[in-house]
Amino acid sequence: MIDLHLHLDGSLSKEDFIYLAKKNNVSLGNEFPNNIVVNKDCKSLEEYLKRFDLPCSLLQDYESLKYATKSLVLRLFNLNYIYAEIRFAPQLHTLKGMNEIEVTKAVLDGLKEGLESTPGFDAKIILCCMRQSSSELNKKTIDAAIYLNDEKIAAIDLAGPEAFLPTREYKDLFDVAIKSNLNVIIHAGEACGNESIMEAIDIGASRIGHGVHLSFDSESLKKVKNKIYFEFCPTSNLQTKSLKDYEFVPIRQFLENEIFVTVNSDNMTVSDTNVIKEFKHLYRAFKLSKEEVFKLLSNSINGSFMRESEKEIKRKALLTKIDGFYDTILL
């Protein structure tokens, strides 16, 4: 399996929570573990995003960030993943005095240490800017990526509440990233519609986080076809009320229009999911064929920020694993 849209703070395991809470002397609350996932009554993206307060409070020092990242890498390997891009917002982990460079370094160290014992699995990281933050703070995220200049840093992303803070406001910020040859992803078309997606593409995003509200008018299609990769995260979309049910995920429309669409988890813990579960949900709703699953996973490889030589290795791995992956989905 492959996950291109996976948030670190939304994917701590229950065991990670217990370990990190003890280490950092933080209370998990009386409702734990019910307070680390959203329930069916979640009303909006804003409510969903509140689930990140507790994990963020646990990830404020070098050791904790490194531990959590390594733990996630090992879990993905054990789930038979072949590749993942793990994202986080460095600026949310500076409450105890680390700067964004130090935060990113901690995650990179955890990633690299984890990858030492995961043959056949590789991963990179993505640094998120936040919509609700000042451009000064977001600029520090981009500066951290430029300063560290590490091949494991795959891209810059824009996350956070989309409905109140329009995508076009972030053009100047992402100009800096693009001028520095950084790849750009933007969460768009999740809480908002097609306009937000088009703005994200105009700003320079090559991948769209979610993007389920794409219009299929000829102008929009022209802009996205053979260019833009979409990172679908179905369960998360249902929980944030972006979509009503799995049958409304426009996966077939995207496939039939030959738009590069991928399947991802968003937050393994908050959404109680992983890419295998996401494919199972989509299979139940659409009876996806093996060819369609292969196409979706091929899109993930092609849309990843691996080097071409690395992609070629993953294409070969996918060919040998697709039967097993498909069998797992059907289970």
Ligand SMILES: [Zn+2]
């Ligand atoms: Zn996301």
